[in-house]
Structure formats: structure tokens, C-alpha cells
Amino acid sequence: MRLDINNKKFLRGYRKVSYILLAATAILFIGHYFLPLKRLVLLPAGQVSTSLYGYTDRDLGITGYWQDQAAQKWACDYKKTDPYGCGWSLQLNTEADPSGENFNDFDALEISLDYSGPATRLRIYVRNYNPAYLSVENSGSTKVMSMTLPVGDALKPLHVKFDEFDVAWWWLRERKANWHETQLEFDSVTDIGVDLVEPGEHRVQIDQVAVVGRWVKTEALLTIVIGFWMSVFLLEGVVRFYQLYRIAQRNRENIRQVEEKQRMLAEENKQLETIANTDPLTGIYNRAGLKGRLDALQKTEGLSGLGVLLMDIDHFKHLNDQYGHDLGDKVLKTFASLLSMNLREQDILARLGGEEFVVVLGSQSPEGIKFVAEKLRRLALQCTFNGDSQRHISVSIGVTSMALNEEFSTALKRADNALYQAKQNGRNCVEYESG
Ligand SMILES: Nc1nc2c(ncn2[C@@H]2O[C@H](COP(=O)(O)OP(=O)(O)OP(=O)(O)O)[C@@H](O)[C@H]2O)c(=O)[nH]1
Known part of the structure; x- marks a missing residue:
């Protein structure tokens, strides 16, 4: 189909x-x-490793400490004089396998936490492992990407899109990073953490950490x-x-x-x-063919001065009667072809019917026309038949010239009169009648 x-x-x-x-x-x-979004819960989960950091004072001990590690409840007593604050982190890698989790198929991080204390803002960070950045001296030199948000927002379940993170400026400074190292990377996340960056007595409980994204x-x-x-x-x-x-x-x-x-x-x-x-017997023009040629001539050169020869085979009836109609036909054909061969290309030869032929010659003097007519008359004597060189035909020819602006039929009539005269004069001769 x-x-x-x-x-x-x-x-x-x-x-x-x-x-x-x-x-x-x-x-x-x-x-x-x-x-509904695709969700991967990282905390609480079976095998999970979390840790705290803080400033360690010789007399007072560490500023960040667990209140209930199983419930991820911790405190941070960050004094104004301490050089840095405290933080909590979730480790996604192990020492045996330093590479982390690939979150390229996720769009955001979700953290649910409870906070009480004076902080106005929290810092969320993500570390990503990339062997290209890893320095031999510092196995923890993973790329750090962070973002800071107001505590008010943090008290709701937190939804942070990965593209809202920035590569931490201090990490870039320490690494003297190239421009391409400023790209965000989440294909091997080793740590997700929450930092407290303002002094005060902070109490935090991390309830849930998850990554979310669209299925497609x-x-x-x-x-x-x-x-x-x-x-x-x-x-x-x-x-x-x-x-x-x-x-x-x-x-x-x-x-x-x-x-x-x-x-x-x-x-x-x-x-x-x-x-x-065409005349079917002889192959030369018939009346219609002759008329066509004359019409064409009339349109171009005109007919004035043309020679008109009307010829008729003498005693043709007798020939037919004595030798049969077929021989008569043969004679007509032979005579026509003899005439064709002896005329010029521009001359017109036609059979008007029976044993009557007409030749139209190019414009010339009456003498010239009579000369050609005489030549054709003699030619007819060469048209022998029945295989006997003594038996030949003869023709009588009536000749005239076309006068100026004369109809061809008028000239033909005159040629017919001349032909009649030739027959009267004993046949086998040429008679001329001027126009
Ligand atoms: N074989 C043959 N004969 C034809 C053809 N057309 C006409 N004829 C014959 O030609 C003869 C003409 O005879 P006539 O008109 O009496 O003239 P003629 O016998 O030639 O006598 P003259 O013209 O006076 O010399 C007739 O017998 C016609 O039948 C043709 O196509 N083939």
C-alpha cells in the first residue's frame, strides 16, 4: 500500500x-x-555515621558535644572568644572507600531539624570527593559547597536545591582554584553538614536528611x-x-x-x-497539392510571369484499349517520373487527372517557356512501352505565361485552349497562347 x-x-x-x-x-x-518526588532518606538509616566538631578549650573541653547521639541531638556552647563554632556532619563514605554517593539524579537536599538558641542563621554544606582535588597531605580536601539560610526557614523542613549552593570561598582560596574548580559537583558526596557560625548556646536535633528529585x-x-x-x-x-x-x-x-x-x-x-x-498512381502532386504549392508561392514571390504547361498524352484511349489498363498505368508512371527527373527543383509537376499533366515553371520569357515545353515534348518520345523501343508515346502541350495579378485558373484555361489547338494541329506539338 x-x-x-x-x-x-x-x-x-x-x-x-x-x-x-x-x-x-x-x-x-x-x-x-x-x-511525587523521588526521595532517598539518608538519616535516619541503618548504617549511618555522624560526627560533631567544635573548638576544644583546655579547661572547658570541646564546645560541641552530643546530648543524645542516637537521636542526633547535640549542643554547641560557642563563646565569643572561641576562634570558631561547632558543626554536625553525616558521612556517606568510609575510609576503605573514600568516594561518596552520586546525587546527580537528585535536585535538592531536605533536612528536618529542631533548633533552639540565639542563632539567626545556619550554614548547610556538602562535601564532594574528586581525586583531582585530593591532596596527599589532606585526605579531607574534598570540594566544599555551602549555603547559609535564616534560622526561621531552617525550622521548617528545609528544601535546598543543589544549584543554590556555592563553592566555599575559603576552599577556593586555600586551593588557589582554577575557574573550572568553581563548578558545583554532587557526583560523589561524602559529607552533608550543618554549621553554627554565631556565638551562643545552641541546641539542635537533626530529625531527617534526604535527597529528593524528579523521576525524570x-x-x-x-x-x-x-x-x-x-x-x-x-x-x-x-x-x-x-x-x-x-x-x-x-x-x-x-x-x-x-x-x-x-x-x-x-x-x-x-x-x-x-x-x-499526392496522386496515388504516379506519386507526384494532384490538384490539391498543386493548389497548395501555388498558394504558398502566391504568398511569397507571387505568380506573375510563371510558365504554365498543360500536357496531354496523345491517343491514350487507344493505348489503353490495345494494351490494357495496367500498361496504361505503367506508362503514366514512367512518364511522370521522366518529367520529374528533367525538371528543376522549384518547378511544380502535377497530374490533374487521366492522362493530363501540368507543369508550372519559374518566371521567365515566353521563349524560355516554349523552349522547356519543346524539350518535354521530345522527352515524351523517349517514353517507350511494351519492351519495344519503337512503341512510344507523344504529348501535346498547351503553354501560356501568368499575367500580372491573374488567377491561376484563368491561365490554366488559356493553356487548355492552347492544348486544344495543339491537338487540332495534329498532336505531338507545342502551342503557346499569350496572356
Ligand atoms: N490506364 C489508365 N487510363 C486512364 C487513367 N485515367 C484516364 N484514363 C484513360 O485515358 C483515356 C483518355 O482518353 P481521351 O480523353 O479520349 O483522349 P485520348 O485517347 O488521349 O485522345 P486525345 O487526347 O484526343 O489524343 C480514357 O480512355 C481514360 O479511360 C488512368 O489512371 N489509367
């Missing part, structure tokens, strides 16, 4: 499918925003949708192009066939014209 995209039924079906696909695309695209990333969905629709348009374009190519090919073939038919018709017309203008 050939695919025809101009077919109305196909077009209706194609349009319907397009609308359905368009609606499905819109539903898919809008719907993916409302789908918006960019991936966009790429799929755009790729799909571009393929549809491309396919449609290719099919349309192919259709146009086929139509053009069919049109070319039709034009070729029409041209071929025209050529054949022109040839047939030419053949019909030839048949209509």
Missing part, C-alpha cells in the same frame, strides 16, 4: 493522532511537575519532547518532499507522453497531408 499524505482520510487520521500526541505531550510535561529531569523530558517532535516534523518533511518528488516525476512523465502524442499526431497529419496532396 502506498502512503499518500494528501489522501483526505489519511490527513484526518494524521491530524487526529497529532492532536492526541500534542495533548499527551502537554499532560506529560505539566504532569511531571505534580508527580525537566531538561531530559524537554530533550525527549523536542527530539520526538523534531523527528515527527522531519519525518513529515521527508514524506512531503518524497510526495512532491513523485508528483513532479509523474508530471514530467505526463508531459513526455503528451509531447510524444503531439509528435505522433504531427507526423500523422504530415502523412495525411502528403496523401491528400
Whole structure:
């Protein structure tokens, strides 16, 4: 079955499918925003390692300490005089395997915590392992990305998008980092932590840490949708192009066939014209052919001064009667071809009927015309028959010249009178009658 995209039924079906696909695309695209998020809970979890850090004072001990490690409840007594604060962290790697978790398929970090104390802001950080940055002296030199948020916000379950983090400025400074090291990286996360950066007595409980993301990333969905629709348009374009190519090919073939038919018709017309203008027995012009040639001459050079020779085979009835009609035909053909061979190309030779021929000669003097007529009369004597060189025909010829603006039929009438005279004068002779 050939695919025809101009077919109305196909077009209706194609349009319907397009609308359905368009609606499905819109539903898919809008719907993916409302789908429940993919969630990986990191805390609480079975095997989890958390730790605290703080400033260690010789007399007072460490400023950050557990109140209930199992419940991830801790305190930070950060004095104004301490050089730095305290923090909590969740480790996702081990010493045996220093690489961390790949969160490239997630979009954000979610932390639920309880806080009481004077802090106005909290710092959330993520460390990412990358062998390229790891220095031999410091196995903890993972890339640090952080963001600070007001405590008010932190008291709600926290939703921090990964692209809201910045690479920590002190990490960049310490590493004298190149520009490409300022890129965010979450493909091997080793630590997720919460820092307290303001002095005071802080009490914190970390309830839950999770990473969340869409099942299908918006960019991936966009790429799929755009790729799909571009393929549809491309396919449609290719099919349309192919259709146009086929139509053009069919049109070319039709034009070729029409041209071929025209050529054949022109040839047939030419053949019909030839048949209509030709005497079937002798192959020379008939009356219609003679008229055609004279009409053409009339339009170009005019007929004035042309020589008109009307010739009639003498006693042809007798020849027919004595030797039969077939021989009579043969004689007519031989005589016609003898005349053709001895006339000039521009002269016109025609058989008017029976044993009567007409020759129209190019414009010349009456003497010239009579001279040619005499030559043709003598030529007829060479037209022998029945295999006997003694048996030949003779012709009588009536001759005239076309006067200025004269009709050919008038001149022919005059030639006929001259022919009659020639017959009266004993035949086998030429008679001239001037116009
Ligand atoms: N074989 C043959 N004979 C034809 C043809 N057309 C006419 N004829 C014959 O030609 C003869 C003409 O005879 P006529 O008109 O009496 O003239 P003629 O016998 O030549 O006598 P004159 O012209 O007075 O010399 C007739 O017998 C016609 O039948 C033809 O196509 N073939």
C-alpha cells in the first residue's frame, strides 16, 4: 500500500493522532511537575555515621558535644572568644572507600531539624570527593559547597536545591582554584553538614536528611519532547518532499507522453497531408497539392510571369484499349517520373487527372517557356512501352505565361485552349497562347 499524505482520510487520521500526541505531550510535561518526588532518606538509616566538631578549650573541653547521639541531638556552647563554632556532619563514605554517593539524579537536599538558641542563621554544606582535588597531605580536601539560610526557614523542613549552593570561598582560596574548580559537583558526596557560625548556646536535633528529585529531569523530558517532535516534523518533511518528488516525476512523465502524442499526431497529419496532396498512381502532386504549392508561392514571390504547361498524352484511349489498363498505368508512371527527373527543383509537376499533366515553371520569357515545353515534348518520345523501343508515346502541350495579378485558373484555361489547338494541329506539338 502506498502512503499518500494528501489522501483526505489519511490527513484526518494524521491530524487526529497529532492532536492526541500534542495533548499527551502537554499532560506529560505539566504532569511531571505534580508527580511525587523521588526521595532517598539518608538519616535516619541503618548504617549511618555522624560526627560533631567544635573548638576544644583546655579547661572547658570541646564546645560541641552530643546530648543524645542516637537521636542526633547535640549542643554547641560557642563563646565569643572561641576562634570558631561547632558543626554536625553525616558521612556517606568510609575510609576503605573514600568516594561518596552520586546525587546527580537528585535536585535538592531536605533536612528536618529542631533548633533552639540565639542563632539567626545556619550554614548547610556538602562535601564532594574528586581525586583531582585530593591532596596527599589532606585526605579531607574534598570540594566544599555551602549555603547559609535564616534560622526561621531552617525550622521548617528545609528544601535546598543543589544549584543554590556555592563553592566555599575559603576552599577556593586555600586551593588557589582554577575557574573550572568553581563548578558545583554532587557526583560523589561524602559529607552533608550543618554549621553554627554565631556565638551562643545552641541546641539542635537533626530529625531527617534526604535527597529528593524528579523521576525524570525537566531538561531530559524537554530533550525527549523536542527530539520526538523534531523527528515527527522531519519525518513529515521527508514524506512531503518524497510526495512532491513523485508528483513532479509523474508530471514530467505526463508531459513526455503528451509531447510524444503531439509528435505522433504531427507526423500523422504530415502523412495525411502528403496523401491528400499526392496522386496515388504516379506519386507526384494532384490538384490539391498543386493548389497548395501555388498558394504558398502566391504568398511569397507571387505568380506573375510563371510558365504554365498543360500536357496531354496523345491517343491514350487507344493505348489503353490495345494494351490494357495496367500498361496504361505503367506508362503514366514512367512518364511522370521522366518529367520529374528533367525538371528543376522549384518547378511544380502535377497530374490533374487521366492522362493530363501540368507543369508550372519559374518566371521567365515566353521563349524560355516554349523552349522547356519543346524539350518535354521530345522527352515524351523517349517514353517507350511494351519492351519495344519503337512503341512510344507523344504529348501535346498547351503553354501560356501568368499575367500580372491573374488567377491561376484563368491561365490554366488559356493553356487548355492552347492544348486544344495543339491537338487540332495534329498532336505531338507545342502551342503557346499569350496572356
Ligand atoms: N490506364 C489508365 N487510363 C486512364 C487513367 N485515367 C484516364 N484514363 C484513360 O485515358 C483515356 C483518355 O482518353 P481521351 O480523353 O479520349 O483522349 P485520348 O485517347 O488521349 O485522345 P486525345 O487526347 O484526343 O489524343 C480514357 O480512355 C481514360 O479511360 C488512368 O489512371 N489509367
